[in-house]
Amino acid sequence: MKLYAKDGHQLKIGEKVVTFDGEKAEVLAMYLPHHPGSTGRVFLRFEDGGEGQYFPGVIDAAWREE
Secondary structure (H helix, E strand, O other), X not given: OEEEEOOOXXXXXXXXXXXXXXXXXXXXXXXXXXXXXXXXXXXEEEOOOOEEEEOHHHHOEEEEOO
């Protein structure tokens, strides 16, 4: 599985993204879903230095099977 942005490009570690509420962040890590009902997580670092794990939907992304 790979994580894709809404525009169709594959997201990569270190990529700059924008959250649904307009905050700019960098992708630090991606965690695959562990079971069919899971969405997995993305670990983000924000411009103010804050970090955290979020659902991929926060950056309008989704996992796809290859």
